Amino acid sequence: MKPIIQLLHFGYHQAMSCIFPVAIFGTLILSSVIEVPFIHRYDLILLTLLGVQFFMYFSGLETRDEIKVICVFHIIGLVLELYKVWMGSWSYPEPGYTKLLGVPLYSGFMYASVASFMCQVWRRLRMDMTGWPGLTSSVLLGGAIYLNFFTHHFIPDFRWWLTALVFIVFWKTWIIYRVRTVTYRMPLTLVFIIVGFFIWLAENIATFFDAWKYPDQQQSWQLVGVSKISSWFLLVIISVIIVAQLKIC
Structure with a gap:
């Protein structure tokens, strides 16, 4: 019975940490199936997410x-989006004033949601x-x-070399988290992989509902390539580094 209770508590804190991504x-x-008059969809999404962010702050969440941290990651993500769209990696075909x-400026929130999750789960599970x-x-x-x-568009992609370096640099690093009175631990690199996989799943949902489109999705939706998991794996590392420096220092 105790393992079930532990799992339920763990699931509760994970769910609460996902409020902003959800x-x-x-x-x-909702914005893909319900058309709101007098406002473009991208502008509506931005206003809605700003409202959610204000609510989470003023409610103490x-x-x-x-x-x-979330604002820093919003800027990091937006800069990356500007570059990738300019390079033709993906596009936002719908109109919008913002x-x-x-x-669209709301795109930075999709990156910020990763940082939001990291901050929330760290505090809720009393991580170290x-x-x-x-x-x-x-x-x-x-x-x-x-x-x-940015540079892999012009010079060789060092993704796999960097991935190997991640395992070398963080091979001694373990996440410690607590569920009720029980303490657990997990290799940090495993956390990177798990979170990267779930972001890839979320990316498929987002592109299905036209959050953005990859070149091969212009005519009809296609599953996002599994290789993208490695990109999210590396992006998660950046968010963890930013959050960890805040929490550790």
């Missing part, structure tokens, strides 16, 4: 420091880490990963 996907789904260089490699190693690696998202 709000995003709920908004994407998110702290001031967590909002700062688009910058072809990118052992074997953290330190500020210099983690920031240099995170910076190299982020830079590779």
Whole structure:
């Protein structure tokens, strides 16, 4: 009976940590099937998500420091979106007043939702880490990963070299989390893989409801390539580094 109770508590905290991601996907789904007059869909999504973010802060679901992390990741994601759309990696075909260089401003929230989840689950499960490699190693690696998202269009893609480096740098790092009175631990690299996989699933849902379109989805929806899991795996590392530095320091 105890394992079931533990699982239920764990599931509850995971679900509560997903409030903002769920709000995003709920908004994407509803706005794709319900047309609201006098406002473009992308603009409506942005206004809705801003409202959700304000609600989470003023209701105490998110702290001031967590909002700062989310804003930083929103900017990081938006810059990446601007570049990727400019390079033709994907597109946002619908009209909207809140688009910058072809990118709707709500898109940054999709990246920020990863940071929101990380902050929430860290606090709710009273997480800690052992074997953290330190500020210099983690920031240099995170910076190299982020830079590779831009440079692989012009020079060889170092994704797999960076992935190998992740396992080397974080091989001693374990996540410690607590469910009620019981303490558990898990290798941090396994966390990267699990979260990256679920983001890939979420990406398939998002593209199905026209959040954005890849080139092969212009005529009809196609499953997002499994290779994208590696991209999300690396992106999760950046969010974990940012959140961990906030929580550890």
